[in-house]
Amino acid sequence: MYHAPRGAGAGRNGISADRLALTVHTLADIAAIFLGLWVVLYLLDANQANVFVDFVHRVADWLAGWAQDIFTMDTEGLHVFFDYALPAVVYLAVGHGVAAWLRRL
Numbered sequence: 001m002y003h004a005p006r007g008a009g010a011g012r013n014g015i016s017a018d019r020l021a022l023t024v025h026t027l028a029d030i031a032a033i034f035l036g037l038w039v040v041l042y043l044l045d046a047n048q049a050n051v052f053v054d055f056v057h058r059v060a061d062w063l064a065g066w067a068q069d070i071f072t073m074d075t076e077g078l079h080v081f082f083d084y085a086l087p088a089v090v091y092l093a094v095g096h097g098v099a100a101w102l103r104r105l
Helices: 012-043 050-065 074-102
Strands: none
Touching: 012 050, 012 074, 050 074
């Protein structure tokens, strides 16, 4: 069965679904970037009094609030890694999965 490419005669719903998928994909990537950036800044012992570092930390805390202290570790660096890396992976998996599903609509 032949399916026309999205750009060639695709209906309005196909284009809207593609835009929505791109938005979801982008938001998931941005969330993961903030979380990953905070982990790197923490592990490199960045100056937490710096405005940029504080901003990244506050955004990462808000994004990862649901996953704080799921794992308890003796090493603080490992604890921070799991508190922020787990949500980053979840955001990427869910965001990219939803985006792929939207693109098939």
